[in-house]
Amino acid sequence: MSRIGLDATDIRILAAVQKHGQLSKTRLAEIVNLSPTPCLARLTRLKGAGLIRGYHADIALERIGSFSQVIVTISLALHRKVDFDRFETHIRALPEVTECIATGGGMDYVLKVLTPNLAAFQTLMETMLEAELGIQRYMTYIVTRQVKSAQPDIVGLMRQTAAQD
Numbered sequence: 001m002s003r004i005g006l007d008a009t010d011i012r013i014l015a016a017v018q019k020h021g022q023l024s025k026t027r028l029a030e031i032v033n034l035s036p037t038p039c040l041a042r043l044t045r046l047k048g049a050g051l052i053r054g055y056h057a058d059i060a061l062e063r064i065g066s067f068s069q070v071i072v073t074i075s076l077a078l079h080r081k082v083d084f085d086r087f088e089t090h091i092r093a094l095p096e097v098t099e100c101i102a103t104g105g106g107m108d109y110v111l112k113v114l115t116p117n118l119a120a121f122q123t124l125m126e127t128m129l130e131a132e133l134g135i136q137r138y139m140t141y142i143v144t145r146q147v148k149s150a151q152p153d154i155v156g157l158m159r160q161t162a163a164q165d
Contacts, residue, residue, distance in 0.1 A: 018151050069113070069114050070140050074138045075107050075136045076108050077136035078134055088100070090128070099112035
């Protein structure tokens with residue numbers, strides 16, 4: 001994946017969109033200190049380059065109902081491309097799996113799973129095991145409370161990256 005050259009204004013636009021979601025071109029221009037037309041042109045370019053995947057609301061699920069959130073680490077028995085592809089294709093189709101990251105080291109994947117209750121989670125895991133996805137072992141961690149959830153500080157990350165170059 002190639003990197004896209006971004007300047008400080010592009011970074012300010014991305015940070016504003018990340019923090020506030022969709023904004024009118026006038027409001028976005030005010031936040032990033034740029035006139036509306038060039039600001040919209042830059043935003044369009046950033047979207048076209050695939051840097052903005054979408055706009056999402058942060059829903060307070062705990063105010064809607066009681067759900068079970070479980071972190072699952074998974075290790076596959078075999079490590080061929082076909083094994084990873086089969087597993088990842090299956091996971092993408094499961095709405096209960098809200099996040100899945102591939103990792104190096106002791107475990108192959110870390111999943112965040114959200115179900116109505118623990119019985120539904122257990123049913124999901126049994127279904128995954130029956131699907132013969134090559135799961136060698138898995139560990140589950142029941143989430144008791146969320147301490148922090150945040151988007152990355154894109155301005156700070158870019159500043160640190162520039163300092164290292």
